[in-house]
Amino acid sequence: MSNSGLYSPGLSHRLTRMNYQVIGFTIGSILAILGIFQLFPALLDYYDGHRNAQIFYFCGVVSLFFGGALVIANKNFKMDVTIRQAFLLTTLSWIFMATFSALPIYIANPKLDYAKSFFEGMSAITTTGSTVLVGLDDMSRGLLLWRSILQMIGGLGIIAFAIVLLPHLKIGGMHLFKTETSDRSDKPVARTTTLVRMLVYVYLFLMGLCMLAYKVLGMSWFDAMNHAMTTVSTGGFSTHDASFGHFGSVAMEVTCMIFMLCGGIPFILYVYALYGRWQNILADEQVKGLLAMLAVFISVLTVWLWLNSEYSIYQSLRYVSFNVISLITTTGYATTDYNPWGPFASMCILFITYLGACAGSTSGGIKTMRLIIVGRVLRKHLKNLIYPNGVFIANYQGRAVSDEEGLNIMGFLGLFVALNVLLTLLLTMTGVDLMTAISGAATATANVGPGLGAVIGPAGNFATLNDTALWLLSLGMLLGRLEILTVAVILSMRFWKG
C-alpha cells in the first residue's frame, strides 16, 4: 500500500496525455504483492506435502517477476493522476489481479479450463464468492487459503477505492462521501496515507477478532482463519462445499452475522471510533437504514417461512436471519438451500441480492446510501406534486441533496438496471434458462455469490454454466465491483480522445 499517495484527493482535472508510468508502477506493485502472498499457500502445501506447493511457488515467482519488472521500468513516474488515469488504473488493476490470481487455480486443477479459472479469480478478487470448484473439502489447503487471501486483498482494495478514490470520480453520488472523509486538510497526500494505513489496521484487527471467535467456538485454526478472511471481506468463499452450513453451529452463525455486518458498514466509521467518536457508528444514516431494512426483511420472511414450511419459528429465524444478512452484505455464505422456500421467498431473495450494504464498505450492490437518497428524493418529488409551489428538500446526513446529485444517483441506478437487463439477455443467448440468467446477472453485478434456482442456487455450482456465460458473468462482477461507470467510461470512445 506504499502507493496510497497516488490516490490523493488532489486529482488533476486537466486533460493531459495519459501518464502510463503511474499506471505501470501501481499495477506492478499490486502484482508483486500478489506474488509475495502466494508464498503462504506455497508454504502450507509444502508443509502438507501437496504438489500444489510447486505451482504456487512458480506462479508467485512469475507474478513477482512481472510486477517487479513493471515497477522498475516505471520507477520514475510523476505523481500526477488525472481523472481519466484513475479510471484506467482502477479497471486495469482489477483485470490484472483476476488474471494473475487465476493462474495457480488454472494450473492446479487440470480439469478446469481458463474461462472457469478466470471466473474463480475474478469472483475471488471482487469478493463475490461464486465458485466453479467442486470438492472443496478434499482440496489442497494451499488452494483454499489462496482463495481466501484473494478475497482479503480484494476487500481491502475496494475499501481504499471507495473511500479514497471514488469520491473524486463523482460516480453514483459517491462524492457525498467526500464531505465526511474531509479533504479540507492542508496535506491531502499525507492525510490519505494515514487514512489508508488506519483502514488496513482496522480491517486486519476485525479479521483477527473474527478468527479468534471462530476458533473459540470450535473451528480448526485453518477454517477459522479462512472464514475470518472471507467474512470480514464479505467475500463468502468457504473451505467446505456445504458453505457455512457445514458447521451447523448457531453460535458460529451468530458470530458470522456480526462480522458480516461489520464488513458491511462504512469503514471510515471505525477510523472515527479510533478517535473516540464511537457514537458516529449508530448515528450514521446508512447504518440505521441497513439495520431498519434488515429488521423488515428478517421479520417478514421469518413469519412467512414459519407459516409456510415445516420449520419452527426458531428454525425459521435462524435460517432467514443468517441468509438475509449474508445476501444483503453481499457475502454469499449459505446455511441452507432456500430454493424450496417458494416463490415469495425467492422473489424477496432476488430483491435483496440487488441491494447491498453500506457505501464505503466491502459489500457490493446498489448500497444503502443510494437507496436512502433515492427514497428521499422520491418523497420530495411526491410532495411537490401535491404542492407545486412548495419548497421541499431531500436531506442526507444533515445536508441537502441537490437535484444534480439526485440525478447522479438515479443515473447510477438506471445503469445498474440496464447492465442487469443486458447481461440477462446475453446470458439467455448462451442458452441459460431465464431464472438462472436473471439471478446470475444479479448475483454477479452485486458481487453476492449464489443465485436462484437449481443451477446456480446455494445447492448448485457455476461450473455447470457454459464458458461464454462465465466470461459474461466475470465481466458483470468487474463492472459491479467498480461501480459500473469506472469501467464503462473506458469503453466509451470519448475517453480516448485527446
Place this chain on the structure above:
Amino acid sequence: MSNSGLYSPGLSHRLTRMNYQVIGFTIGSILAILGIFQLFPALLDYYDGHRNAQIFYFCGVVSLFFGGALVIANKNFKMDVTIRQAFLLTTLSWIFMATFSALPIYIANPKLDYAKSFFEGMSAITTTGSTVLVGLDDMSRGLLLWRSILQMIGGLGIIAFAIVLLPHLKIGGMHLFKTETSDRSDKPVARTTTLVRMLVYVYLFLMGLCMLAYKVLGMSWFDAMNHAMTTVSTGGFSTHDASFGHFGSVAMEVTCMIFMLCGGIPFILYVYALYGRWQNILADEQVKGLLAMLAVFISVLTVWLWLNSEYSIYQSLRYVSFNVISLITTTGYATTDYNPWGPFASMCILFITYLGACAGSTSGGIKTMRLIIVGRVLRKHLKNLIYPNGVFIANYQGRAVSDEEGLNIMGFLGLFVALNVLLTLLLTMTGVDLMTAISGAATATANVGPGLGAVIGPAGNFATLNDTALWLLSLGMLLGRLEILTVAVILSMRFWKG
C-alpha cells in the same frame, strides 16, 4: 365530452377545500355515457335473440340513472379544479368506470365471481386486454361488443388525460409535453375544448379506416368493427380465443401492425397534420425513437428465431414483427404462443413489455419519451465523468432538459420499478409462481395484456389465478394506466391535509 372545459390548462394551484361537486358532475357524466353505450350491445343481443339483451338494458339503465342523479345533484358546480381535485377526479373516474362496466359482465356470466368481472372491466377500461373469459367464440355478440366499446372509451379517455390534464400534474416529465400543446393561448378553455373535439374526430376516423381495411381483407363486419376498436385503442381484446392468430391472414396482420402503430404515436401529431403540418409526425423524436427501437428488436429477434427454431426467415419475421409491435404498443394481441421460443426471446419479450410506445398516445408502459430523455441524461452524466469541468446539455425536441426534469422522469422510472417489485412480491404471496408474478406485474402495470409462461402467456388465461391476485393485478392496471402517481398521491396522508 361536454365537460372537456373542466380540464382547462388554467388549473388552480390554490389549496382550497375539495370541490366535490365538480367531481360528482364529471363522474356522473361518465357513468351516463357508459349507460347510453350499453344500448348498443343490448340492441345487438336483442337482434340475435340472446338473453344478454335484458342484462345490458338493465345495467345500462342503472348506469344512466346513477350517473344522471350525480349530474343533477351537482349541476351547480363551480368551474374550479385544483391540482388535488384533478388527481382525485381522474382516479375516481377510472374506478367508477371499471366498477360499472363490470356489472353486465358479472351478471351475464353466472360462473364468474365479482373479482374476475371487475378484473375484466378494469382490463377493458385501461386498454390492457388481459382476459378471464374463456370461449369467446361462443359468447353473445353483445358481450364481445361491450368489451370493445369499453376499450374504445378507455383509449379516448387516456388520450384526453395525457394530452390535456397530465402536463399540468408534472408527473414523470409529462410537462415537457406542455410546450407542444401550447397553453400560450389567450382562451385556454375554448382551445382545450377544440383540441379534445379534434382528438375525438381523429380517433374515430382512424377506427373507421381500420374497420374498412379489415372488412375489405375478409373479416365480417362484426369482427372488423370490434378489432378496429381494440386495435386503435391499443387495447387488444379479440372476439376469438386464438386472438388475432384466428384469422391467419398476413394482410390483416400487416394492417393491424400499421393501426397499432397509429394508436401508439402521440395523437397531438394528427391534430398538427390536420393543420397541414404532416412533416411533424416523422420529425417527432418519440416517433423516430419508437421506430428505431422496433427496427432493433424486430431484426435481432427475427434472426435469433430463424437460427434457433424450425421457422423460415419469412415466418420468423412475420411472427416477431406482429408480436413485438403488439407488445410495444401495449396492445397485447398474439398470433402465436411465444413461450416455446426459449429464454432469450422470453427475456426480450419481458423487457419489451415494460417499454410502451409514445407518451400522448393510447399505449401504456414507461413510454418512448422517457426512455429517450433518460438515455440522454445518462449520456450527459457519462460525459461529465470524463470531463468534470465540461458543460454538457441533454436535449429533447430541441429544448434542454433541466436536472429537475431529468430527476422527475428518473423518479417516475424508480416508482415504476418499485411498483413492479412490490406487486410481484404480493403476487408471489398469493401462491403464484415467480415467472407468472414477474410478467403478470409487468403486463398489468404497462397495460399490455398477456404475460409469460403457461399460466398467463398468450396460450393461457388469467381466470386460472386466484381472486387476491386478480384484485392486485386490477390495482396494478389502474396505477399503470394513470402513471402511478395520480393514484399514489391520493394514498398519501399529506394529500388529505388542509
